[in-house]
Amino acid sequence: MSSVAEKLQRKEHRSSSSKQVRLKLVYIDFWSVVKFSFLIWLCLGIVLVVATALVWIVLNSTDVFTKLDALLRDILGNENFSITDAFGLGQVLLFSFVVAVLNTVTGTILGALGALLYNLSVRFTGGLLVGFQNN
Template identity: 60%
Template sequence: MSSVAEKLARKSSSSARTPQAKQVRLKLVYVDFWSAVKLSFLVMVALGIVLIVGSFLVWMVLAQTGIFDTLSGLYGEISGEDSFSITEIFGLGQVLGIALVLAILNIIVGTVLGAIATVLYNLSVRITGGVLVGFANQ
């Protein structure tokens, strides 16, 4: 005859085994147009902010390390002009202005491309049947 302790020990050792992983397979047959447009817009806004901040940081590093002065001196030696300054052309305001214009263009183009990709995917689902996506619980 088994004691209660032996039954509990057997039960705890059998429950220590890992249970089978549950798998679910789903087909992605439709992407909501407005959700995809909003997501692509937000991603492009984030990338636009990264572009502006990155441009500012690169300009600051170049200005602090003296690269602009070195390039101005090199151009002055080659061309014979003594009063040339590269920061007159590539000043912080000009660089950030160009970065802002590029960021706005990227936001517009990226959002439109996200919308086009969504429409193309929703049209291609009629032919292909969608994408099979598998999930596993581990």
């Protein structure tokens, strides 16, 4: 009697038929790209605001701002100087929110321009050849 491993070794391996499809990407829907790029940049803007808040909270809780205040008071000689007055959580979050809004607007515009330029360049290049394979 032979073992199961020997039976499997003797068994012929059938080649699985894999299908290949090659497609040309000749058009990108303009409004789909605008909506998609807006959502991507909106998510990145939210991440930016949350990350800024977390970094400020960590720096404040580890007393980095108080040590920096003491160092700048020694350098400047001004006893009333406080870095948290100039860069409080509200000011930092407002600045990061403005940057996030500007990034969202410019990212959406750049995505729209990219789609427009791709659709115009397809007339000259014929499109992007994309291959898919089924295993």
